[in-house]
Amino acid sequence: MGKHSGKPDVAEGDGHKPDKPIPPAQPTPPRPQQK
Structure with missing residues (x-):
């Protein structure tokens, strides 16, 4: 159960694995406000 519940989530990059850092x-x- 835990394997099927957490495997796809982590593989997709739910946050546990920095798949998309x-x-x-x-x-x-550069903002023009910096004068």
């Missing part, structure tokens, strides 16, 4: 190299767009 957010790229930290995402610099915010």
Whole structure:
């Protein structure tokens, strides 16, 4: 039961497995407010 309940979830990247890690190299767009 646990195998079928947690295997697909983890494999899909429900959060337990960083399947789609957010790229930290995402610099915010330069705002024109910075004068």
